[in-house]
Amino acid sequence: MTPVKTWLGYPYPLGATWLGNGVNFALFSEHATSVDLCLFDSMDARQENIRIPMTEHTDQVWHLFMPDVRPGQIYGYRVSGPYQPEQGMRFNSSKLLIDPYAKAIAGGIDWADEMFGYVVGGKTEDSTRDFRDDAWGMPKSVVIDNAFDWANDRNPRTPLHQSVIYEVHVKGFTELCPNVPEKLRGTYAGMGTAASIEYLKELGVTAVELLPVHAHVDDKQLVDRGLVNYWGYNTIGFFAPEAKYSSSGDMGEQVTEFKAMVRNLHAAGIEVILDVVYNHTGEGSHLGPTLSFRGIDNIDYYRLLPQDPRFYLDFTGTGNTFNLLNTRTLQLVMDSLRYWIIEMHVDGFRFDLASTLARDHNGVNKLHAFFEIIHQDPVISQRKLIAEPWDIGEGGYQVNARAVNRTLGTAAEGRLNRCPARSRRGESPADRARGRGARRRRARAERRPRASGSEARAAAGPARSRAPSEPAAGAGRPAAAVRRRVVRRIGRRRDVELLALRRRPGACAVHVLRQRCVSARLGAAVALPAARP
Numbered sequence: 242m243t244p245v246k247t248w249l250g251y252p253y254p255l256g257a258t259w260l261g262n263g264v265n266f267a268l269f270s271e272h273a274t275s276v277d278l279c280l281f282d283s284m285d286a287r288q289e290n291i292r293i294p295m296t297e298h299t300d301q302v303w304h305l306f307m308p309d310v311r312p313g314q315i316y317g318y319r320v321s322g323p324y325q326p327e328q329g330m331r332f333n334s335s336k337l338l339i340d341p342y343a344k345a346i347a348g349g350i351d352w353a354d355e356m357f358g359y360v361v362g363g364k365t366e367d368s369t370r371d372f373r374d375d376a377w378g379m380p381k382s383v384v385i386d387n388a389f390d391w392a393n394d395r396n397p398r399t400p401l402h403q404s405v406i407y408e409v410h411v412k413g414f415t416e417l418c419p420n421v422p423e424k425l426r427g428t429y430a431g432m433g434t435a436a437s438i439e440y441l442k443e444l445g446v447t448a449v450e451l452l453p454v455h456a457h458v459d460d461k462q463l464v465d466r467g468l469v470n471y472w473g474y475n476t477i478g479f480f481a482p483e484a485k486y487s488s489s490g491d492m493g494e495q496v497t498e499f500k501a502m503v504r505n506l507h508a509a510g511i512e513v514i515l516d517v518v519y520n521h522t523g524e525g526s527h528l529g530p531t532l533s534f535r536g537i538d539n540i541d542y543y544r545l546l547p548q549d550p551r552f553y554l555d556f557t558g559t560g561n562t563f564n565l566l567n568t569r570t571l572q573l574v575m576d577s578l579r580y581w582i583i584e585m586h587v588d589g590f591r592f593d594l595a596s597t598l599a600r601d602h603n604g605v606n607k608l609h610a611f612f613e614i615i616h617q618d619p620v621i622s623q624r625k626l627i628a629e630p631w632d633i634g635e636g637g638y639q640v641n642a643r644a645v646n647r648t649l650g651t652a653a654e655g656r657l658n659r660c661p662a663r664s665r666r667g668e669s670p671a672d673r674a675r676g677r678g679a680r681r682r683r684a685r686a687e688r689r690p691r692a693s694g695s696e697a698r699a700a701a702g703p704a705r706s707r708a709p710s711e712p713a714a715g716a717g718r719p720a721a722a723v724r725r726r727v728v729r730r731i732g733r734r735r736d737v738e739l740l741a742l743r744r745r746p747g748a749c750a751v752h753v754l755r756q757r758c759v760s761a762r763l764g765a766a767v768a769l770p771a772a773r774p
Contacts, residue, residue, distance in 0.1 A: 245291055250306035252299040255576070256342025256480070257316065257384045263308035264384050266316075268340065269301055269569050270538045272330060273322045276303040279337060279376070281315040284348050287377040289337075292319070301569070312386040313492055315347065316340070317379065320537050324358070324370040329550030331531065331539045333358040335372050336379075339477060339533040341542075341573060343382035344580075346456045346481045347491040350532070351378030352464050358531035367527050367551070379532070380456075380477075385493040387584055389500045396588050397510045399447045401625060406514065407446040410472070411454060411486045428488040429454075429495070433502035438509045448512035448625070450591055454499070455515075456481040458523030458532065474593060475523040475559070477532055479577040496585075503586050512588035514625055515581060519563055519574050520597035520632070526560030527552055541567045544600075556597045556634035565598055565611055574598075575614055578621050589625025596632040596639050604636045 250265050258265045266278055276298075279289035295303040318340060322332030336358055339346060350356060355375035359367040415421050415431030418440060425431035432449075441449065456478030459469045473483060487495035503513050522542075524535045534542035544554040544562040553561040564570045581587045592598060599609040615621050630639035 245293060245307065246309055247293060248306040248308065249297050250304040252302035252304045254342075255302065255573075256340060256344065257314075257382065259312050259384060259386050260306075263306055264310040264312075264314065265304065265306045266295070267302050267304040267342075268295070268318055268320075268537065269541075270303060270320055270322075271301045271541050271569070272538055273303070273320045273332060275321040275334075277319040277321075277334070278305065279317045279319060280310075281317070281381060284315065284381065288374065289317070289376060310384065312384050314384040315381045315492075316384065317376070317381055318537070326359075326367050326527065326551045327549075329540045329545050331358050331535050333370060333531055333536055335374050336531045336536050337374075337376040337381075338531070338536045339380060340382040341478075341533055341537065342480055342576070343456075343478055344385045344387075344480050345383040345491070345493045345496055346380050346478045346484060347383050348380045350380060350458065350461075350530075352461045353378055356461075356530040356532070357528075358536065359528075383491075383493050385496055387496075389497060391500070391504060391586065394504050394507050394586055396586065397447070397507060397512050398588075399510075399512060404447050404512075404625070405445050406448045406450050407441060407444065408450045408452065408516075410452045412471075425488055427486065429482070429486050429498045429502040430488045433505035438506065438511065441511060442509060446511060448514050448588065449506065450514040450516060450627075452516050453518055453593075454483050454486065455479055455517065456483050460523070460525070461530070474518050476518045476521075477523040479517075479519065479573065480580055500585060507586070512625070513586075514589040514591060514627070515587050516591045516593060517578075518593040519565075519577075520594040521557040521559045521561050521563055524561060526555070529560055542570055556600060556632045556637060557594055558633050562597060562600075565609075566601060571610060571614070574611070575618065575621070578615075579618075582620055582624060587624075589627065591627040591629070593629055594632045595628030595630055596637040597634070600632075600634065600637075604634075605639060607642075 248263075250267065252267055254265075255267045255269060258267075268276055270276060276295045278293045278295055280291040280293070282290045293305065293307075295305050297304055317337040319334045319336070320332055320338060321334040323330045324332055336356075353375070354361040355371065355373045356378065358371060360369045360371050363369045411429060411432050412427040415428060415434075415437060416426045418426075418431070418437055420436030420440075421431045421434050422436075425434060431437060432451075453473035453476065455473070455476045457470060457473045457475045458477045460475065463470060482495045482499040484491035484495045487498050489495070489498050506513055522534055524530060524532055529535070539545075540550070542564055544556075544564045544566070546552045546554060556562050563574075565574065578590065581590075596605050598611045599605050599607060601609060615626070630642060631637050
């Protein structure tokens with residue numbers, strides 16, 4: 242084995258981080274017994290050239306620092322531990338695993354039975370461990386350098402009530418746009434060309450909502466039938482741009498190309514919103530492959546049936562549900578959101594099956610930690626946040642449901658939407674609260690019977706204080722009215738903004754342009770729904 246220099250490293254940040262004098266590797270796994278870092282010389286290598294035990298672990302994070310490693314290094318992990326599906330543990334060191342924090346992922350899956358942690362077709366289904374190595378056919382994680390010339394890039398920050406959001410597939414849009422150079426069609430670079438931007442500006446678009454661009458998996462059953470997962474709702478890497486949309490390469494070049502696309506769109510005043518899928522991963526059900534999360538720590542990354550942890554809770558219809566009740570899994574989601582904002586300069590997110598993200602042991606919880614963390618985060622909370630308010634579980638259909646925090650709320654198109662800090666009239670939430678109070682006082686005064694000054698003084702008699710036994714003012718109000726006032730009072734105390742949509746349905750409406758690529762004549766395939774009043 243080639244001698245390598247390793248230092249203890251740091252447990253934070255997670256992932257592979259280029260520090261200028263080497264690379265720090267950090268991987269979370271609570272229940273693993275050992276972790277090996279595998280380095281590859283090239284994508285053609287059928288096995289790792291170097292395997293390094295990660296002996297240091299701090300707060301359930303395994304870590305080491307390698308001063309001789311540079312950006313462009315290909316790597317993966319092998320994680321050891323019990324293979325006991327009936328206990329929820331599916332460790333298998335024979336399987337090479339993708340880093341959950343990988344910023345770039347190279348190559349695709351060369352599907353075979355080896356990608357599954359169990360013996361496929363066995364009599365006991367997933368109960369028998371498969372000991373065959375699968376590194377030869379697995380995608381690999383890539384170390385990147387985050388350096389990029391943003392050239393004074395600025396987020397357009399278009400007010401939400403003025404936004405026209407165009408939902409678009411990077412490949413589909415650029416393949417059909419006739420003025421995009423042919424070699425750039427289907428790519429991030431094509432999305433950032435002058436031809437694409439000119440077309441969007443002619444439509445009056447202020448933001449593009451990109452259908453999933455996180456690295457995703459084409460399921461084996463699709464590939465066996467000669468098909469692909471075109472839409473991309475099958476994520477395997479929450480930090481890595483999908484390499485198939487890159488015209489320049491997959492060894493980190495996809496990251497640079499994505500950033501250049503964002504910079505060009507921002508220069509034209511167009512925001513970039515990502516459709517993100519944090520509710521499940523591409524590893525499927527208990528009979529799915531072992532690609533990353535399942536082999537790193539299945540119990541922590543997935544929601545399992547409490548009475549039989551061999552099986553997964555499935556609120557998404559994909560076979561699994563990402564476990565946002567685990568603090569480390571929730572941290573991964575928040576780290577991913579911040580990464581795309583800080584490093585990739587995106588302007589917002591549309592959360593696929595957002596009801597799943599808010600589920601706890603009792604169902605959909607609108608005070609879930611997911612919402613609370615976003616609400617207090619100084620980075621994420623300042624971006625446009627749109628949520629798809631349903632999943633397939635009980636109580637998951639939350640369309641038009643009333644929100645209880647100001648970060649996400651009901652809005653047009655049956656989605657949850659972040660209520661802007663200012664309305665069309667430029668009022669702040671505090672201004673609106675004061676205005677509502679003044680209107681209520683005027684309304685009470687108008688309902689009170691009027692009398693002349695002398696009649697009022699005669700009727701009032703001498704001034705006196707209210708006896709302790711007399712009911713307080715407002716005690717005779719209907720219970721519903723009192724309850725509404727209490728809700729508003731609690732809302733203010735919790736710094737929660739009650740949505741103006743209950744009174745003015747159009748106040749926070751978002752116009753949505755939906756792309757329908759049904760012909761090569763792109764202009765004829767787009768429709769703009771009428772704005773709500």
